[in-house]
Amino acid sequence: MLRHAMDRVRRSAQPARTPALARGADPGRGADPGRGADPSRGADPSRGADPSRTVLQPGQLSPEQLYAELAWYEKRLARRAFHRAAEPADTDLSSTERRFALRRRAKEQAAVRGRQDGKLPSARTATVLEVQPQGSNIVCLRVRKPAGFAFAAGQHVKLGADEASVMRSYSIASAPHEAHLEFCIENIAHGELSPRLSQLRAGDVVHFRGKARGRFVLDSQRDVHAMIATKTGIAPFRSMVLEALNAQERRAKFIILHGASYASELPYREELESLMQSHPERVVYIPTVSRPNEAANAGWSGRTGRVDLLAGEVLPQHLTGTRSSSVYLCGNSAMIASVRAEWSGRGFECRSEAFD
Numbered sequence: 001m002l003r004h005a006m007d008r009v010r011r012s013a014q015p016a017r018t019p020a021l022a023r024g025a026d027p028g029r030g031a032d033p034g035r036g037a038d039p040s041r042g043a044d045p046s047r048g049a050d051p052s053r054t055v056l057q058p059g060q061l062s063p064e065q066l067y068a069e070l071a072w073y074e075k076r077l078a079r080r081a082f083h084r085a086a087e088p089a090d091t092d093l094s095s096t097e098r099r100f101a102l103r104r105r106a107k108e109q110a111a112v113r114g115r116q117d118g119k120l121p122s123a124r125t126a127t128v129l130e131v132q133p134q135g136s137n138i139v140c141l142r143v144r145k146p147a148g149f150a151f152a153a154g155q156h157v158k159l160g161a162d163e164a165s166v167m168r169s170y171s172i173a174s175a176p177h178e179a180h181l182e183f184c185i186e187n188i189a190h191g192e193l194s195p196r197l198s199q200l201r202a203g204d205v206v207h208f209r210g211k212a213r214g215r216f217v218l219d220s221q222r223d224v225h226a227m228i229a230t231k232t233g234i235a236p237f238r239s240m241v242l243e244a245l246n247a248q249e250r251r252a253k254f255i256i257l258h259g260a261s262y263a264s265e266l267p268y269r270e271e272l273e274s275l276m277q278s279h280p281e282r283v284v285y286i287p288t289v290s291r292p293n294e295a296a297n298a299g300w301s302g303r304t305g306r307v308d309l310l311a312g313e314v315l316p317q318h319l320t321g322t323r324s325s326s327v328y329l330c331g332n333s334a335m336i337a338s339v340r341a342e343w344s345g346r347g348f349e350c351r352s353e354a355f356d
Contacts (some may be wrong), residue, residue: 032335037258062075077162103269125205127179128260135264137187137200138232140173143206150190150338151212152234153243155321156353159183161196167209168193169331171216175242184232184267218244218252218355224256224318224325228311231265233331234258236353238268240328245279247293254329255318259307259335262296286314308338322347 017059062276130142133185151172152155160167172184200206218225218240227237233254241254260266272285288303288310303310329336329352340350 006247029278043190048054052104083272089147124206126181127242128202128204130202131200134184134267135262137198138265138267139185139187140267141183141185141197141200141206142174143183145179145237149181149212150176152217153239154217154353155212155214156216156236157212158209159197160209161193161200163207163301165196165207166192167207169213169226171214171236171239172212173232173238175239175246177243179248184235186232192354193204216328216351219349219351220250221253222252222324222326222349223255224255225319225320225328226257226311226325227328227330228257228307228313229259230307230331231260231266233353234266234268234272236330237274237328241272241275241283245275245282251282253281253318254283255315256283256285256309257307257314258285259292259310259331260287260289262294263287263289263300264296265303284318286310306335308335308342311339312342319348321348326351 016261021341025136047201068202093140126143126146128141128143131139132142134140153176156169159170160168170183170185172181174180179296183197185194185197188194197206203332216236219323225240227240229237237256241256244250244252244254256272258266258269258272266287266289269287272283272287276283276285286303287299288305288307289297290304291297292300292304316326319327325348327348327350329339329350333356336352336354340352344350
């Protein structure tokens with residue numbers, strides 16, 4: 001799992017390589033369009049090897065350097081996966097996503113070893129206040145906010161079940177003005193962390209590492225915010241909307257489209273429907289299920305179909321222009337790529353956070 005990342009480090013030390021290879025481009029595929037290069041023009045000579053990156057042999061990598069190295073490679077794989085998801089005939093997407101998952105797991109295992117060796121920051125703890133099941137495989141985890149913990153609506157933080165466990169980033173679903181923190185956890189079968197978080201009960205503790213991070217936040221200069229989510233991707237949007245309604249600084253409008261296979265996978269649906277009723281001039285919330293004929297959706301009377309298709313129908317009715325409206329995407333990377341390709345192509349700013 002680590003061999004490709006180590007090879008990329010060694011390649012950066014060889015001046016005979018082209019600048020594109022020194023930056024880690026896949027020699028079998030040419031320049032990566034997801035990084036902005038024009039495939040028809042070859043490598044950009046201005047994008048040579050990063051002189052700030054220290055060249056080390058595999059045995060010389062400390063846990064901190066290994067963590068940073070794999071985090072860089074993870075971001076590159078994510079960008080490639082998002083770009084290629086927009087090409088329906090591209091058979092490389094599933095392979096790229098598997099590589100992405102393998103490198104993320106290796107990075108997390110390296111971080112665990114670093115914490116056990118005392119070379120990475122220790123985690124803080126917070127007491128679980130309440131666990132609210134949402135269907136069969138999603139729970140909303142409410143915990144006491146640690147003293148001094150601050151964040152902006154839409155940001156995420158690393159969570160773990162204990163000091164030695166792997167840690168994953170989870171968007172904060174509660175608003176900054178609230179006295180607690182809330183997280184929306186999907187229990188992934190055979191996952192390393194989500195099953196353990198899903199089994200926590202009131203009085204247990206959850207572990208944090210570092211501070212809240214991320215630039216997936218509301219653009220306060222826009223008047224219309226179109227938010228498209230799948231499943232637990234609704235979490236950062238709930239935080240943004242609750243904070244904006246509480247602040248009452250601008251009369252911004254929120255168009256929230258929420259998709260899942262089953263109605264039970266739509267956390268916060270009742271709350272968001274209630275917000276739409278109490279703030280009809282500011283909040284539009286439309287949930288949809290993509291498998292309406294299955295028994296688990298018996299009795300569903302709302303919209304049906306994929307949420308990316310729903311966006312193509314609904315957004316033209318609400319977006320007021322490229323300077324006054326933004327599109328926010330959170331959830332499945334294929335959905336993100338599809339909607340981004342459509343609306344960035346029309347000139348709209350698209351911000352995204354992937355939940356895969």
